[in-house]
Amino acid sequence: MSIPGTPVLTSAPKTAGIYIHIPFCKQACVYCNFHFSTSLKYKEEVLQAITQELEMRRGYLEGTVIETVYFGGGTPSLLSADEINRIFDTILKNYTVADLKECTLETNPDDLDKHYIQSLRQTPVNRFSIGVQSFHDEDLQYMKRAHNAQQADYAIKAAQDAGFDNLSIDLIYGTPGLTGAAWKKNLSKIAELHIPHFSSYALTVEDKTALQHAIQQRKAAPVDPEQAAGQFELLMEQAAVMGYEHYEISNLALPGMYAIHNTNYWRGLPYLGIGPSAHSFNGTSRQWNIANNAQYAKSILKERKLPYEEEKLTPAQHLNEYIMTSLRTMWGCDLDRIEKEWDASSADMVEKSSHLFQEKNWVTQQGRTLVLTNAGKLFADNIAAELFVSYK
Secondary structure (H helix, E strand, O other): OOOOOOOOOOOOOEEEEEEEEEOOOOOOOOOOOOOOOOOOOOHHHHOOOHHHHHHHOOOOOOOOOEEEEEEEEEOOOHOOHHHHHHHHHHHHHHHEEEEEEEEEEEOOOOOOOOOHHHHHHHHHHHEEEEEEEOOOHHEEEEEEOOOHHHHHHHHHHHHHHHHOOEEEEEEEEOOOOHHHHHHHHHHHHHHHOOOOEEEEEEOOOOOOOOOHHHHOOOOOOOOOHHHHHHHHHHHHHHHHHHOOOOEEOEEEEEEEEEHHHHHHHHHOEEEEEEOOOEEEEEEEEEEEEOHHHHHHHHHHHOOOOOOOEEEEEEEHHHHHHHHHHOOOOOOOOOOHHHHHHHHHHHHHHHHHEEEEEEOOOOOOEOOEEEEEEEHHHHHHHHHHHHOOOOOO
């Protein structure tokens, strides 16, 4: 089989998103392997470099309209309202922004006091993603979070009182000692607090994290995959009862309250990542910035050089990324799209490879779309890997 040409979209993408990585935290969570620093030594230099990078890369999303901006990290709620506005003003000066649909700020509960929340009313931020992780203090202590359960409850209510209704929270399951009853109570708090969106992740032991070291030194209990799988199944059951749609493996929302920025990732729309370690995608290649605050700032501010690496995607890589991301969503993997943007042979190969999983009731075929069942969601990555297309 010959390698097909680069996929051609019927029209150029008209919308895009900007991700701003704020690489600072008050303290390190034991499980986190994202790029961050607990020292604010280079904060001002990094913020200056972020605004400079936005200017230097204004041609990356040429021809698109920015509809979402996402401040992630790290802990972006360490920024003041003035600092957020400084970054956003730079976006407005260098990019086409019309009818901004979503501007998300990742926050920690201990940062969301009334004064700070009120100051954010003077920024474009219209959505909070709050790192709750658990409503049980014992879980938060195990994860070395900076807040407690009472602060999490307060932060959510304070944000709602101030008019921020578009909220999302993060929850982690599979922590040692978390019982099914306690996990169910975490989930019930979502409906009780009228939170329209939440993201939920299994606790995983990443390389070079404090959790990995603690487990290796037998100072922390190991993670139990069977416990995590059982709590993922409970998550799906309880979410359905509460009226939440499981629209992506780790994301659930009330109807119509999906995260626009992240959904566009899964749709394959372009985005620009700004800041240390941030990733970008323009449809044909990926770029990622250096994961070092001092070097990032020095390269941009003193050397006037963008510190990134780049990978050009082959047609096979592009297709397999589509398979991976689309299968994670409730909209599924569209065989007609594969045929249109790649070729008919690739669509046939993916469909044929799915038959085994359809027989196991892990995948259903709805017309020309492949969708994971609840049972299949437990094996999403493995199923996607088996559907990948290789060209010889």
